[in-house]
Amino acid sequence: MADIPEIEALTPYARSLGITLDSWEDGxxxxxxxxxxxxxxxxxxxxxxxxxxxxxxxxxxxxxAELARQDRAAMLKPINITVQYLAAGKSxxxxxKGRITKLGRRSANITVEAWQDERSRPIATAVMNVLMAGPTG
Incomplete structure (x- = not known):
């Protein structure tokens, strides 16, 4: 399995919120x-x-993680993200965890779920569309 170094995977914004890599599940x-x-x-x-x-x-x-598994290099640029808030996140x-629903040559579609106590009861979901530009932009 191709692990992505935590420091490379997370943006400064994510690190400022305290987001960390918790675990790996099926890659x-x-x-x-x-x-x-x-x-x-x-x-x-x-x-x-x-x-x-x-x-x-x-x-x-x-x-x-998937691009690393495929040995592909790309600059990721957001096309859009739609978030649905389903329940209040408590203290x-x-x-x-995200799931790639479509991975093409130049774009990817991803769904993501956030949960707290029970994964079957998400507090929010998102749909993302991401442009994958060549390494030089």
Missing amino acids: TPILSVPFDEIVEGRPDHYHGGATGGLLETAGYAVLR RTSYA
């Missing part, structure tokens, strides 16, 4: 973020932006 990274005041919106709840940041980061992480660790 797919699962990311987590502990509840802390940096991600708090209203008292004892995640800020929607922090939840969205976790979803987006997990989407890019699964894409980077405990949140997790997210």
